[in-house]
Amino acid sequence: MRLDRYLARSGRYSRSEARKIIQQGRVRVNFLEIHNPGYHLKPGDRVEVDGEVLAYEAHVYLMLNKPAGLVSSTTGEDSVLTLLPDEFRRRGVFPAGRLDRDTEGLLLLTNDGQLAQRLLHPKRQVPREYLVTLDAPLSPEQLGRLLEGLTLRDGHRARFEAVDPTGLPRNYRVVLREGRYHEVKRLFAAAGRRVIYLKRVAFGPLRLDPDLPPGRWRPLTAEELQALRRALGLAASTPR
Ligand code: URA
Numbered sequence: 001m002r003l004d005r006y007l008a009r010s011g012r013y014s015r016s017e018a019r020k021i022i023q024q025g026r027v028r029v030n031f032l033e034i035h036n037p038g039y040h041l042k043p044g045d046r047v048e049v050d051g052e053v054l055a056y057e058a059h060v061y062l063m064l065n066k067p068a069g070l071v072s073s074t075t076g077e078d079s080v081l082t083l084l085p086d087e088f089r090r091r092g093v094f095p096a097g098r099l100d101r102d103t104e105g106l107l108l109l110t111n112d113g114q115l116a117q118r119l120l121h122p123k124r125q126v127p128r129e130y131l132v133t134l135d136a137p138l139s140p141e142q143l144g145r146l147l148e149g150l151t152l153r154d155g156h157r158a159r160f161e162a163v164d165p166t167g168l169p170r171n172y173r174v175v176l177r178e179g180r181y182h183e184v185k186r187l188f189a190a191a192g193r194r195v196i197y198l199k200r201v202a203f204g205p206l207r208l209d210p211d212l213p214p215g216r217w218r219p220l221t222a223e224e225l226q227a228l229r230r231a232l233g234l235a236a237s238t239p240r
Contacts, residue, residue, distance in 0.1 A: 004037035011087035067214035105200035
């Protein structure tokens with residue numbers, strides 16, 4: 001990785017600040033002053049800024065309770081990244097998967113491309129759990145069709161793995177093992193119902209922290225990260 005990129009990914013400096021401090025001679029690699037921002041670092045290189053070793057975790061994993069009104073993009077004034085300190089944007093954090101603008105709930109934000117790819121890969125069929133409020137209750141016949149499978153408008157066959165009433169009128173907990181565009185809404189539409197509220201509460205082994213109000217985030221705990229890595233067939237510890 002380029003030296004200026006490495007410094008920027010630490011989250012402490014923007015790319016242009018990183019270039020400046022390198023050119024000012026404040027950065028040493030393996031005890032040698034380096035003035036070239038494009039200097040290529042090898043794994044294990046020791047990087048110091050102003051005499052202090054720059055140590056940071058290569059990857060960031062954050063749980064966000066996405067509020068309605070923001071989009072799962074990395075740019076724009078209405079991006080979910082606007083909820084995070086700038087440091088994370090510099091470190092290349094992005095949402096692992098999408099929730100619609102009006103959907104709330106669990107969103108994993110990370111800069112670990114390999115983990116995100118595994119989480120989202122259709123082959124892995126990672127379960128997603130949602131709470132939904134519908135325009136009207138489901139009939140037993142509609143419930144049966146949603147579990148058996150329905151053909152969506154684009155010709156794709158889809159089904160819920162579980163549809164359970166929560167006890168509140170018109171409210172259900174549903175589980176789906178894929179993440180196609182608007183899939184929860186399209187499945188209910190195919191059964192003749194409209195989703196009027198949607199919240200994701202679990203994704204694989206991750207469950208939305210009930211103490212996290214909409215718009216708030218926190219890093220994953222070590223246990224959550226281990227469970228996630230295990231579920232995705234990744235080695236137990238985070239590579240540095
Ligand atoms: N399905 C939807 O329809 N919308 C979401 O945001 C997520 C799943």
